[in-house]
Amino acid sequence: MTEGNFVDYVKIFAASGNGGSGSSHLHREKYVAKGGPDGGDGGRGGHIIVRGDENMWTLIHLKFKTHIRAEHGGSGSKNRSTGKSGDDQYIDVPLGTIVRDAETDEILFEITENGQETILVEGGMGGLGNWHFKSSTNQTPRYKQPGIPGAEGWFRLELKILADVGLVGFPNAGKSTLLSVLTSAKPKIADYPFTTLKPNLGIVKYRDFQSFVMADIPGIIEGAAEGKGLGHRFLRHIERNSLLLFMVSADSLDINNEYKILLNELKKHNPELLDKERILAISKCDLLDEELKKEIKKTLPKTIPHLFISSVAQINLDQLKDLIWKKLNE
Template structure:
């Protein structure tokens, strides 16, 4: 299950500055020697892996990135200022290829890891560098080297932040289709979803997360029954689980317990993840059923009633998931800093 997020961008490093042609002019020195300084180096374009970023989506909006040129050299042997490097932050796990040749340029895995993707041009030499015993007053200087230019293909294999788990046919894929742009297959029979599908939920410019829709689980899944077990490994690295039960079921407690048991038997650490319990298809409830469900409490939680058809409960679900992800993030950061 790899949902690949890609972006194609054009990067151009800064050109080197031109060398200067200049001669010393001082009081009482009628014929000064050459003193044209070298041009400055152009800025590099550097990609840096940033653990706070999760997607490459923002790179789709701006396709070209140019680092500043080096300044030209000046008289008085002054070297031109170098152009500043242009730093582009990408999520950890970004693969970088040359889009034309397909050549792999690097794999930015570790936070802070850097990759120079386009080198700035060297500055040209000023005329002072060309002085020789036979030519003491050279009138030549070099132009700066052009900065490298290239088209990059960035690819990110996304890991899911949230896993949707539940029995077959409860509406997991439908839910994913209303909260993201993903278009999983939806049908009124069990085991419609045969392999996991990922979708990106966007709440705002800086707020997005990835949700995995998994094939339905059934009792005995940990023993290999049904399909879900093959895919449980995909939720091992999610940070939050959404457990979906059908609101019209008459044994919610029992179904919840069965699901949890399957998760636990597969991998007990799955139970350490924060779980959000949701009841799907709320649009099918009668007012009496609704009334009863408002009293329901599972593991100290009042399950959230949602409907992919009417949109009921969906904004609240997304807000709660976002909060849970923030909490999970903090606990990871805290345990990392405790470990170091």
């Protein structure tokens, strides 16, 4: 998936259908002069329904279709015939999509399962026909109920990507390069910060035809939790990853301190992120000799497993996949 095709935020206007009007028909036949009321009910207006689709990875299909309207219900007719219900409108979204009220910012619901359907805006109920109002004191009522109008509003859809492994690191830590080497994804790669502006996904093939999904998330900078850099736009994606692969470049002045800064930004954004499994990868290790590696190892945190890797020189990549697979299946 190219970066330009990945859309993780859209604002839409959704309007359900109006309910159809009831009928005030009076029954008439050749030999039945006064058959009484037989007006049918109006049909229900169409719902707007959000539906999960495991084959989708982006909200790009909604980027240029921001107004979604359902069909109105049909009017009732004679012989107590109910009007046609309006067709529902379905909004298919990737798994991990959160739906918010655009005005209040309240989270309405989340879509996490394939085929999950949740009504976003209910269609209006159809009005009752005049036969409902017949009584001993009113044998021929000539009134009916109008249909109930549908509802409408602005909503915000946000995608938190569902991936097994999320790459966490400062800009230019080598995250995109690793993704391009381990998967068939083609993220933008360059030697300047913030090359990656939107998350990229790739499927890593493992032994015995197994696989797992890896997400390259735009680089963190200090203060990201307060909105600096790309701020909350990317931090929310980390919440859905099963395992976090922290990447720190071997040419960093202080690898341990850089790891602590990354960890602190995640903690400020959402303390629950610290409960996830973590692996530390020191990238671009082809720049180091064995003596430097030994010196760096002494400074690394003892609480998480670590590996020296190089995507370009293909160093320890199989060992990294083995470690990831082990952590994912513990």
